[in-house]
Amino acid sequence: MNDPLAIVAPGKVEQAQQLLAQYVVPNYGRLNLVPERGQGALLWDQAGRQYLDFGGGVAVTSLGHCPEVMVRAINEQAKKLIHCSNWYQIAEQGQLAKFIVETVMDEAGKCFFCNSGAEANEGLIKLARKFGHARPQNDGAPRHEIITFHQSFHGRTMATISATAQQKVKEGFAPLLEGFVHVDFNDIGALRAAISDRTVAILLEPIQGEGGIHVATPEFLEAAADLCRKHDLLLLFDEVQSGIGRAGHWCSWKTIVGDRSTTVIPDGVSWAKGIGGGFPIGAVWIRDRAATSHIQLCDLLGVGSHGTTYGGNPLACAVALAVLQEIDQKNLCDRSRDAGEQIQKTIRSWNSPLLSEVRGHGLLLGMEFHSERVEQAPGWQPGTVHSIFIVKKLMEAGLLTVAAGPRVVRLLPPLNVTDEEIHTALSICHRVLQSLAPPAP
Ligand SMILES: Cc1ncc(COP(=O)(O)O)c(C=O)c1O
Incomplete structure (x- = not known):
């Protein structure tokens, strides 16, 4: 029997896609990433590329990936x-x-x-x-x-x-x-x-x-x-x-x-x-x-x-x-509350013209986007779901997030996320939003 882990050789995104397309019911819209391993807030794909995972398997990995x-x-x-x-x-x-x-x-x-x-x-x-x-x-x-x-x-x-x-x-x-x-x-x-x-x-x-x-x-x-x-x-x-x-x-x-x-x-x-x-x-x-x-x-x-x-x-x-x-x-409920407040405050301070609101509590956060402004962003393709467009841009920059409906992107890091990881994730997010819509002078 083949080693199941060897089915997808490093870098072979296409092979994974092909197997999924051929043998798995197409009920999920999947992004172009083949996850291989994770540790804490970090996830690596088959090509060895590292991501900060602020999607957390959609609010699942409370302690990050593979916690001790x-x-x-x-x-x-x-x-x-x-x-x-x-x-x-x-x-x-x-x-x-x-x-x-x-x-x-x-x-x-x-x-x-x-x-x-x-x-x-x-x-x-x-x-x-x-x-x-x-x-x-x-x-x-x-x-x-x-x-x-x-x-x-x-x-x-x-x-x-x-x-x-x-x-x-x-x-x-x-x-x-x-x-x-x-x-x-x-x-x-x-x-x-x-x-x-x-x-x-x-x-x-x-x-x-x-x-x-x-x-x-x-x-x-x-x-x-x-x-x-x-x-x-x-x-x-x-x-x-x-x-x-x-x-x-x-x-x-x-x-x-x-x-x-x-x-x-x-x-x-x-x-x-x-x-x-x-x-x-x-x-x-x-x-x-x-x-x-x-x-x-x-x-x-x-x-x-x-x-x-x-x-x-x-x-x-x-x-x-x-x-x-x-x-x-580890008092992670308190950590979640405090980290969430800090993240919301930082995102609001950007005054990004793309964002209409950031809301939520703790580490259950949503950034809502103005659809018509997202449509002005470089690389916009008509017919794309606005939230997915942003999720893809963040993913390309090394940050994983999750869409919630057509206009909201969720940030759901592990409850034990470190200040440094938050800082890096927010820097990526800020940079991407600035590249999509520079702030008004
Ligand atoms: C609030 C809520 N209830 C129920 C569900 C369904 O959970 P599951 O996918 O584990 O069946 C979800 C999944 O996203 C959810 O967010």
């Missing part, structure tokens, strides 16, 4: 036990859940483990359906409608594209799962008006990631929590992209409303991406509060009601726990 703690945890656990079934008492699952409940959430509840963000959100959606059956409408019919928000992104499974309020992810997949109502983000009046007898939950990203880094206002989160209490709805937060320190706190909504808020307490939270630092795992936390007079919300998904073979296997749980402990011990 993850390599050690993978090795040690792999030597003991990689997989076994949820038919047994998986000790690592209990340890990871304890950390999430006590440290990440600091709120009583229980966890369910899966393998991705979409699956974690499926868990929240199924929880809402169960809750709607347990607490039905006055006529006895289950409540089932979930309110989600324009520009949201909740995943690519059938339920989660139904939940996602972006037309582009739904195209060609009808009929979708019914029971999702989409309203404008941060519009309290629209949210209030969308609630009916059928409504059972509100699902939102406290900071919308894929939709272009849109931050919920504190008033909006307070109002959503208030409406949930008033109408007996579940408040569900999708923290798949914004959670686990990415936005300067374990929980991104606490960055927004403050970590002592006693009013904004979700009933369910989903995570994936950064919680595994690159190892596939998804997680759900469900609050320990009464669902009915005889069952707690966190016990509603009872035996046989939900599950997945790989979910919470010993290897994934051991690695995720190592990632969380490292974030905790």
